[in-house]
Amino acid sequence: MSRIGKQPVPLLKNVEFSIDADNIATVKGVQGTGTLRIHPEIKVEINESEIIVSRASDSKEHKSLHGLYRSLINNMIIGVTEGYKKKLEIIGVGYRAAFTGGVLDLNLGYSHPIHFVPPPGIDIEVDTKTKKNPILIISGVNKELVGQVAAKIRSLRKPEPYKGKGIRYVDEYVRRKAGKSAAK
Numbered sequence: 274m275s276r277i278g279k280q281p282v283p284l285l286k287n288v289e290f291s292i293d294a295d296n297i298a299t300v301k302g303v304q305g306t307g308t309l310r311i312h313p314e315i316k317v318e319i320n321e322s323e324i325i326v327s328r329a330s331d332s333k334e335h336k337s338l339h340g341l342y343r344s345l346i347n348n349m350i351i352g353v354t355e356g357y358k359k360k361l362e363i364i365g366v367g368y369r370a371a372f373t374g375g376v377l378d379l380n381l382g383y384s385h386p387i388h389f390v391p392p393p394g395i396d397i398e399v400d401t402k403t404k405k406n407p408i409l410i411i412s413g414v415n416k417e418l419v420g421q422v423a424a425k426i427r428s429l430r431k432p433e434p435y436k437g438k439g440i441r442y443v444d445e446y447v448r449r450k451a452g453k454s455a456a457k
Contacts, residue, residue, distance in 0.1 A: 278339035302353025
């Protein structure tokens with residue numbers, strides 16, 4: 274039995290969970306709604322205060338799907354109650370960020386500014402007050418989409434190892450290299 278798949282998903286009181294005949298699970302909560310198409314071989318049951326995910330057989334495919342769908346349902350429930358956040362820090366002289374009119378404008382040392390339009394369901398906030406470096410706060414209901422948007426923004430200027438300039442996660446450690454040594 275899958276260690277993760279056999280654990281029941283706790284269903285909070287302020288969350289509505291439903292599954293229809295087409296195996297589409299819908300979760301509604303304070304932060305928003307989420308939907309997920311569930312594999313036909315995976316069975317989802319709703320008890321009083323928990324959701325139980327079970328599988329059809331012990332084949333390798335069913336075992337892997339069992340834990341996957343349990344985690345996806347749990348992530349949706351956490352997303353509609355608390356939401357997900359990723360924080361990115363922009364480090365570099367002259368590197369700037371501004372979020373106006375639904376578009377993230379980034380100046381990252383290139384000859385042109387970069388305009389990034391977030392997908393629906395993603396909120397971006399630029400915090401320039403708390404630290405010297407601007408911090409981007411990416412939040413949303415869908416864990417996968419929040420991580421994907423954060424990775425896309427980070428890929429626009431990855432942190433380089435010599436001076437540490439670029440976009441990095443707030444808690445990320447960038448290993449620094451020594452530059453050229455002076456001629457003797």
